[in-house]
Structures are given as C-alpha cells and as structure tokens.
Amino acid sequence: MNEALQQSCVCGKSPNCVIYHRSICSAGTAEDLAQLNRITHQKTFPRGSVIQAQGETCEIVGNIIDGVVKLSSTSVNGDDHIVGLLFPSDFFGRLFADESRLSYEAATDVTLCTINRVAFERYLFAHPLIEHEMLKAKLDELDAVREWAAITNGHTTMQRVATLLYVFSKRAGNQIRHGADAPDIVHVPLSRRDIADYLGTTPETLSRNIQTLSRAKVIRNINARHFQLIDAEELIRYSGETRADLDRIATA
Amino acid sequence: MNEALQQSCVCGKSPNCVIYHRSICSAGTAEDLAQLNRITHQKTFPRGSVIQAQGETCEIVGNIIDGVVKLSSTSVNGDDHIVGLLFPSDFFGRLFADESRLSYEAATDVTLCTINRVAFERYLFAHPLIEHEMLKAKLDELDAVREWAAITNGHTTMQRVATLLYVFSKRAGNQIRHGADAPDIVHVPLSRRDIADYLGTTPETLSRNIQTLSRAKVIRNINARHFQLIDAEELIRYSGETRADLDRIATA
DNA sequence: CGAATTCTTGAGGCTGCTCAACCTACGTGG
DNA sequence: CCACGTAGGTTGAGCAGCCTCAAGAATTCG
Known part of the structure; x- marks a missing residue:
C-alpha cells in the first residue's frame, strides 16, 4: 500500500488526498467536507471478505482508498459472475435501496472510507451539488458498464x-x-x-x-x-x- | 398504437397519462410539470431511424411514450451489440455529456416526448427533487444492467x-x-x-x-x-x- | 519443509458460429 | 389478381472455440 495514502486519506479529510481529486468529494466546499468527515470511518477488509452481501440490508457506502473490490452477482446454482471491479477513488455501495442486489467483496486487501448509508443519504439531500456530482458519476458508470457488456458479449x-x-x-x-x-x-x-x-x-x-x-x-x-x-x-x-x-x- | 396514449401523453401534461406514473415526472409538483411541459415536444420516429447516433452531440433527451428503442454500441468492425432496450415510460438520452458513447435507435415505430438536453439540465438544476428521482432511477438502471450482464454472460x-x-x-x-x-x-x-x-x-x-x-x-x-x-x-x-x-x- | 491453494497443461466433447440454401410474408407493379 | 422481388426467418452441414474433467507444476503459507 502507498505510504501517502495511509497518512492522509480519509475521504474529505484533506485536499492533499489522492482520492479527493477523483471522488465526488471534490465538489463540496471546505465546510461540506468537514461535515462529511465527521461521519466517515476508515476501515480495512482482508482479501476475500464480504463488504456487502447480496440480498442483505445496505448499511454502508463509501470510497475505496486502496485495493480492488469486486461487484458480483451470485445466481441460485452457486456460480457467481463478476459484473464490475472498483478501484481507488471509486464509490461503492448502493444508495437509496434497502436491499443490495449485488455483493461487494474484497478482491485484495482493501482500505475503505465508509459512511453509514442513511446518514450519507441525508447528507446528499442537504447538499444538492454533491448529489449532482453523484448523478454525473453514475451516468458515466452506466455508459462504462454498457460498453464493457458490449465487449464481453461480442x-x-x-x-x-x-x-x-x-x-x-x-x-x-x-x-x-x-x-x-x-x-x-x-x-x-x-x-x-x-x-x-x-x-x-x-x-x-x-x-x-x-x-x-x-x-x-x-x-x-x-x-x-x-x-x-x-x-x-x-x-x-x-x-x-x-x-x-x-x-x-x-x-x- | 394505443388510442389513450395519443390523446393525453405528453410527459408531464396530465396525471391521467399512462407514462406519468412511471416516469420521473411523477416527483414534481403541478407547477413543476407545467413548466416542464412548456419545453417538451412530442415526436415520432419510424422504425430503424436513429434518434441519437454514437459519437454525436447529445441534443435531446426525454421519455418514450410508445414503441421500443434500442441502445447499441457499434464497434469498428461494424458489428453492433444491443446493450439495452427502452420501453414506454423509460428515459432516453445522455445527460451531462456532450458526446454520446452509445446510439439510440428506433426498434419499432416510436413516439417520444423530447426535451432539449441543455434545457432539461437547467430544469434539473432548478429542481433538485426531480434530479434526486433521476438519480434513484439511474441507480436502479445500473443494477438492472449489471444483473442482465450477469445473465447474458454466464x-x-x-x-x-x-x-x-x-x-x-x-x-x-x-x-x-x-x-x-x-x-x-x-x-x-x-x-x-x-x-x-x-x-x-x-x-x-x-x-x-x-x-x-x-x-x-x-x-x-x-x-x-x-x-x-x-x-x-x-x-x-x-x-x-x-x-x-x-x-x-x-x-x- | 510439507500442505494447501493456485495455476498450468492435456484430451475430449459439445455448444454455437459460419456459410449456404430454402421458405415465407409482404409489397409492388404489370 | 397474380407474378415477382425483397427482406426476414428457418433449416442444414461442418467446423472452431471453449468448457469439462483430470492430472501435473508452481506458489504460498503455516
């Protein structure tokens, strides 16, 4: 893991943060970030651990600070298919849904900046500009997923x-x-x-x-x-x- | 085409509208919708026509009133892959991007409720609640696309x-x-x-x-x-x- | 250093693609 | 009204890519 990351990288903590520049946090003012920082927690998950299981209540969301998270869908017959990979600065978790239709799993040892989902939803409600950035990010993600689908399929x-x-x-x-x-x-x-x-x-x-x-x-x-x-x-x-x-x- | 649709279905025009209940319009107040209605236009496209070409400027967005729109990605070798199908009440077009990475094509004769993209972006900026509904819809769409990808792939x-x-x-x-x-x-x-x-x-x-x-x-x-x-x-x-x-x- | 996990290599069979022909529905014009 | 053309759909034969099953190397970890 990168030394610099360990020192300064809780989401929103510092404009020096490597993640800061690429994540949605970059849209907020200093006060916005300070407020956000008060409700975030840095956590690590060992490789193979489940961050959010398919079908379970969505508890936390956040940004990936270090490592790779795999997004997978497990069917009844047990074989699961990875539908996405998340890298540092990517947002993980499912907002505005009680139950997760996909599972988030640590593909490597990962360090995350986590936020309680409901708390972050309230935060977004109070900060439309940041919610706007979230929307733009999700639109880009949608295009990327579709483009990848076209590649894997054809x-x-x-x-x-x-x-x-x-x-x-x-x-x-x-x-x-x-x-x-x-x-x-x-x-x-x-x-x-x-x-x-x-x-x-x-x-x-x-x-x-x-x-x-x-x-x-x-x-x-x-x-x-x-x-x-x-x-x-x-x-x-x-x-x-x-x-x-x-x-x-x-x-x- | 359904008779009832032709009579009352411009997006936001009427709560009697079939589309109204399923589309993002349902989040707005009466005034919001009236304002929206002033900038929407109903248009029809014959089967096979291109609504929005891949790589071109995103001009219009809107809702599908009747028919099916296919979302496809064409690769250099000419074979295109359909990455999504859009049905009545679905939103089409790419917001907050100048260039479309995918093409929207009429798979059947379609009737659309169109809005100038930039005008709609301004509208969303002025109506955070509706933008919020848009975000929720896109998050659902993202899950659905990923789920479908898992199906087609495995x-x-x-x-x-x-x-x-x-x-x-x-x-x-x-x-x-x-x-x-x-x-x-x-x-x-x-x-x-x-x-x-x-x-x-x-x-x-x-x-x-x-x-x-x-x-x-x-x-x-x-x-x-x-x-x-x-x-x-x-x-x-x-x-x-x-x-x-x-x-x-x-x-x- | 040994056990377990992961990765590689091999043989064989099946799914699905390619190419080609045929059939059907539909629209046009004689 | 029927012959014809065209586009879309079906059917067939043959082949290639990929999966399955199985065993053997390499790496990791206790």
Whole structure:
C-alpha cells in the first residue's frame, strides 16, 4: 500500500488526498467536507471478505482508498459472475435501496472510507451539488458498464483477455515504473478465478490465452499477478479494438 | 398504437397519462410539470431511424411514450451489440455529456416526448427533487444492467432466450389478453436480428432455440413477432433462473 | 519443509458460429 | 389478381472455440 495514502486519506479529510481529486468529494466546499468527515470511518477488509452481501440490508457506502473490490452477482446454482471491479477513488455501495442486489467483496486487501448509508443519504439531500456530482458519476458508470457488456458479449475470449491486460497496463496505479532500460511491469491484483469470472470464461481458458500471448512475445509472465508488456501494438491487435477505444475504457 | 396514449401523453401534461406514473415526472409538483411541459415536444420516429447516433452531440433527451428503442454500441468492425432496450415510460438520452458513447435507435415505430438536453439540465438544476428521482432511477438502471450482464454472460443461449421470452411475457403492455378460453398472446416487437444482438447470439441460433421451445410445447409460434405462452413453469426451467428473479427483472 | 491453494497443461466433447440454401410474408407493379 | 422481388426467418452441414474433467507444476503459507 502507498505510504501517502495511509497518512492522509480519509475521504474529505484533506485536499492533499489522492482520492479527493477523483471522488465526488471534490465538489463540496471546505465546510461540506468537514461535515462529511465527521461521519466517515476508515476501515480495512482482508482479501476475500464480504463488504456487502447480496440480498442483505445496505448499511454502508463509501470510497475505496486502496485495493480492488469486486461487484458480483451470485445466481441460485452457486456460480457467481463478476459484473464490475472498483478501484481507488471509486464509490461503492448502493444508495437509496434497502436491499443490495449485488455483493461487494474484497478482491485484495482493501482500505475503505465508509459512511453509514442513511446518514450519507441525508447528507446528499442537504447538499444538492454533491448529489449532482453523484448523478454525473453514475451516468458515466452506466455508459462504462454498457460498453464493457458490449465487449464481453461480442468478442472472443482472447479479445477480452487482451483488452483486460491492456486496460490494466494503462490504469493508474498498476504501473510499476523502473529505469529507462528496465521496462514497465504491470500489476494485476486479481486471482485467475476472479479475472475469469469477470471475463465470463474459465481459469483454464484464461490461462491458455495468457500463455499464448506469452509465447507470442506480446507479454512476459513475471508471476501470476505481474506481467511485462513487451508489444503494446500487438496486444491491441489481439484485443480487436482501436487504441482510442481502449484508452477511453482505461480512463473511465 | 394505443388510442389513450395519443390523446393525453405528453410527459408531464396530465396525471391521467399512462407514462406519468412511471416516469420521473411523477416527483414534481403541478407547477413543476407545467413548466416542464412548456419545453417538451412530442415526436415520432419510424422504425430503424436513429434518434441519437454514437459519437454525436447529445441534443435531446426525454421519455418514450410508445414503441421500443434500442441502445447499441457499434464497434469498428461494424458489428453492433444491443446493450439495452427502452420501453414506454423509460428515459432516453445522455445527460451531462456532450458526446454520446452509445446510439439510440428506433426498434419499432416510436413516439417520444423530447426535451432539449441543455434545457432539461437547467430544469434539473432548478429542481433538485426531480434530479434526486433521476438519480434513484439511474441507480436502479445500473443494477438492472449489471444483473442482465450477469445473465447474458454466464448462461447458455437457450437460457437467455427463455429468460427473454418470459420477461416479455410479463412486461406490461406486451400481453394481449383474450377470453378465458383463448390464452394470452405475447407480442415481441423486435426483429430476430435485434433479439439476437441483444442476447449476444446469431439469428440462426436464436431461431433454433425458439423452434426447440415450440416443439417442446412450451410456446407456440403465431408468427415471427407473436407467440403464445403454453407452459410458463417449463419456460422458467429452461431459463435456469428462479421465478422470483425473473419477475424482478421483468418489472425493473 | 510439507500442505494447501493456485495455476498450468492435456484430451475430449459439445455448444454455437459460419456459410449456404430454402421458405415465407409482404409489397409492388404489370 | 397474380407474378415477382425483397427482406426476414428457418433449416442444414461442418467446423472452431471453449468448457469439462483430470492430472501435473508452481506458489504460498503455516
């Protein structure tokens, strides 16, 4: 975990906060944030723990400070599908609903800035400008979810794998930059099973595709959660998307 | 098209309006609605016409009064995937964004209540309660989209087809009720290609699955856009979902 | 250092896509 | 009114991609 994060990053606590700039908090005035800060709590969850279970009462919402949270829907037959991944600065939890239709689970060890849901709803009611920012964020999220749905549905598994790897290589916080001679290593903080669930495939098929990319010298496997991007152009070709589309997805 | 609709259904015009009760308009006071009504326009689009093209400036938003609008994402290789269907009372268009990442197309002849996007944004700014309703609606939509993504991704084509047919059979406005002896006929107002795009399959595979259901006496084909639901329980079994889940999807 | 978990590799079968032909419904014009 | 054209839908054959099941490597953790 980043040192700076640990020091200053309760949502709304400080304009120096890394999260601050990207989250909805950035819309409020100083007083607004101070008020918000009084009702927030920083909490950590170990990898694998359930933050909010499907079908249960929505108790808390908040921002992710560090780590990855997976949003999944579990069907009756037990197989669950990951319908979204949440990264630092992303908002988690379901506002204005008593029961959660999805579950929020820690895909890695996570640090969260939590707020009681009902308290935050009251806060939003009193601060329409911040609620407005929330609406804009959710509209963007809606587009992003639909765009991702189009990708997972119309493409081959290899195309999805390549898309995911490229997006992770571009996403802020996943690049571990070395010297000019030592190339960039990308960190994918998820297990093979989680990635497979997210892409709508199996760990086996995923593994085969990753190995194929590795053999084709497009990427190099450091270990299960780290790879080196050797040929970005070739990875884009495998993804079946344009660079512009991929970059838009990565920054969304 | 329904006679009653034509008479009274401009969004916000009348509490008698069929759309009124389900759309965001229901949150406003009488004055709010009157004000809204002054800036709305009723328009019709023939089947196949583009209401809002992908990548173009977002000009109008509004409610669907009659017909079905498909929300699709077209990739560079030309194949487009339908990421959502909008029915009467649903809101269409993209607020707070200059450029649309998705395209809105008339899947049938449609009647819309349109509002200039920027004008509606100003209206929302002046009416936080209505913006609040918009936020709640979008949060529901987000859950629904994710739930649908989980269905299309984790299930076989037959399961998706069965799910779609069941949902259409339950959705208000698609049932054509006859006498007690004449069973219910369900209207699916989309072409095979649109359904296939929506389910992430091909018209051929879709057709085969429909014929299988027909041979199994689960449904009966009247013609391409009408079928009779013979055995709802069996259809649910084919869908791989529980009745409760399906009904929740249908009413979402 | 051993146990458990995770990841990889292999073989085989099935689902669903592709390509191609045929059928049907509908609208047009002779 | 019927022949014809077109678009949409159905059916068939063959093949490719992906899942399943199973076993073997690698990594993590106590």
